[in-house]
Amino acid sequence: MNVYKRFARRTVLGALGSAGALGVLPPRLASAKSGFDWHKLALDVRGEMAWAWRNYVERAFGHDQIKPVSGTAEEFLLSTGPGLGLSIVEALDTLYVMGLDSELEEGVRWIKNNLHFDIDGELQVFEANIRMVGGLLSGWLATKNKHLLELAQDLANRLLPAFAKSPTGMPYRFVNLKTGAVRDPASYPAEIGTYISEFGTLSRAVGDNRYYDAAKKAAKGCFDQRSSIDLVADNIDIETGKWLSRRASIGPPSDSYFEYLYGGWRLFGDADFKNWYDVHAKAIAAYQIEILDGRLWFTQVDFETGARLDRHQSELAAFYAGLLGKAGDMEHARAYLNSWADVQARFGVLPEGFDYGTFAATRSTNELRPEFVDSCLALFVHSGDEHWQQLARIHYENMKATSRGPYGYTIIDDITTKPMKQGDACPGYWWAEQMKYYYLLFSGTNRFNYKRNYLSTEGKILDGLR
Numbered sequence: 001m002n003v004y005k006r007f008a009r010r011t012v013l014g015a016l017g018s019a020g021a022l023g024v025l026p027p028r029l030a031s032a033k034s035g036f037d038w039h040k041l042a043l044d045v046r047g048e049m050a051w052a053w054r055n056y057v058e059r060a061f062g063h064d065q066i067k068p069v070s071g072t073a074e075e076f077l078l079s080t081g082p083g084l085g086l087s088i089v090e091a092l093d094t095l096y097v098m099g100l101d102s103e104l105e106e107g108v109r110w111i112k113n114n115l116h117f118d119i120d121g122e123l124q125v126f127e128a129n130i131r132m133v134g135g136l137l138s139g140w141l142a143t144k145n146k147h148l149l150e151l152a153q154d155l156a157n158r159l160l161p162a163f164a165k166s167p168t169g170m171p172y173r174f175v176n177l178k179t180g181a182v183r184d185p186a187s188y189p190a191e192i193g194t195y196i197s198e199f200g201t202l203s204r205a206v207g208d209n210r211y212y213d214a215a216k217k218a219a220k221g222c223f224d225q226r227s228s229i230d231l232v233a234d235n236i237d238i239e240t241g242k243w244l245s246r247r248a249s250i251g252p253p254s255d256s257y258f259e260y261l262y263g264g265w266r267l268f269g270d271a272d273f274k275n276w277y278d279v280h281a282k283a284i285a286a287y288q289i290e291i292l293d294g295r296l297w298f299t300q301v302d303f304e305t306g307a308r309l310d311r312h313q314s315e316l317a318a319f320y321a322g323l324l325g326k327a328g329d330m331e332h333a334r335a336y337l338n339s340w341a342d343v344q345a346r347f348g349v350l351p352e353g354f355d356y357g358t359f360a361a362t363r364s365t366n367e368l369r370p371e372f373v374d375s376c377l378a379l380f381v382h383s384g385d386e387h388w389q390q391l392a393r394i395h396y397e398n399m400k401a402t403s404r405g406p407y408g409y410t411i412i413d414d415i416t417t418k419p420m421k422q423g424d425a426c427p428g429y430w431w432a433e434q435m436k437y438y439y440l441l442f443s444g445t446n447r448f449n450y451k452r453n454y455l456s457t458e459g460k461i462l463d464g465l466r
């Protein structure tokens with residue numbers, strides 16, 4: 001199928017200069033019914049973003065991540081460097097929707113002068129795609145700066161050997177950017193099936209179907225190995241197609257595989273993806289839903305028998321409420337996100353791991369996670385219900401109270417101590433995800449199309465920028 005022919009290109013605003021003409025302050029949100037001043041809260045989020053950006057520029061510019069407590073820097077993508085400006089690439093479209101235009105220009109300038117991928121080093125294919133390919137693409141969509149698109153394509157070209165060298169089309173986990181050498185065939189649904197949104201967008205932009213085809217073949221490779229009850233386990237050998245585990249979960253390391261089955265349909269109208277999504281969604285609803293104490297959860301089960309394995313929930317699984325809402329199952333979406341709202345009410349800040357049987361934390365860290373607010377945004381956009389804004393407001397206020405360090409926002413090493421014990425890291429997704437979600441939830445900005453949009457698993461706006 002010629003994916004890029006199917007779509008009329010959206011009209012997006014051109015250069016940064018003309019985008020600035022829209023006005024940088026958000027208009028008041030029409031939907032506010034409670035009289036709550038969402039406009040003020042949106043300005044607060046924007047102010048925090050600008051403050052954190054300035055600290056990053058002054059102390060860590062070009063490095064992948066700032067360490068917001070010590071004010072030092074660290075790399076994430078290539079552990080021994082060089083830094084690939086990860087936080088810059090992650091932040092691009094967030095800066096754009098917030099109208100932080102001079103900061104956006106500063107970031108694009110760093111990329112133009114410094115970023116290239118001709119490096120004898122290994123990247124994790126999944127992370128490189130969702131963070132860098134996706135970030136460069138949404139940065140291109142926001143600014144129309146062609147160089148960002150060229151860089152996205154160059155990086156995707158260097159990731160392709162991970163797909164091409166695989167006997168099944170499911171990618172190896174690591175690839176050397178210069179030599180194309182690959183390694184690690186023991187992979188996971190998320191690392192196999194989270195490419196179509198970025199690779200498809202790239203195919204459409206440059207008129208080359210290779211990226212779309214590689215992403216689709218990889219997702220199909222995983223789908224084809226589903227059990228007779230239509231579930232996938234969470235660890236597979238991509239060379240043989242043999243499962244290495246029996247555990248089916250909506251959480252990591254499977255999570256965004258499901259998200260991108262829906263994405264392939266939503267972005268490209270590809271009915272195969274819709275079918276694959278529906279098959280899994282039906283099986284997940286049939287075998288994994290458990291209602292306990294009036295709350296709805298998705299339990300872990302054996303992928304062939306459906307027998308329950310455990311009641312553990314990773315915080316990352318909260319994304320599934322938003323996915324259900326986008327795909328039209330608002331009933332389960334609402335119930336599941338409200339279950340997570342009770343966890344937020346119990347702990348203030350969501351723990352990394354949680355057991356819904358005991359309602360106790362199983363991992364008491366918090367890696368500055370965005371999934372709960374991701375789902376709040378999805379359900380708000382779908383329903384206009386202020387309830388989801390209020391839950392996100394609590395999330396934001398709690399983050400501000402506990403994660404704000406001297407030079408930015410940080411992870412928390414223990415959410416059960418009083419005060420909570422801060423760590424010293426600001427993951428790249430903080431710039432791409434929750435700060436954008438809060439702002440979109442509170443601002444009603446005219447740079448975002450609330451009626452028709454698509455955000456990737458890393459929060460990149462691949463459709464809906466205005």
Ligand code: DMJ
Nearest residue numbers: 256316369370429457458
């Ligand atoms: C992000 O990098 C992406 O959302 C990914 O799909 C999994 N979760 C992290 C943030 O928690």
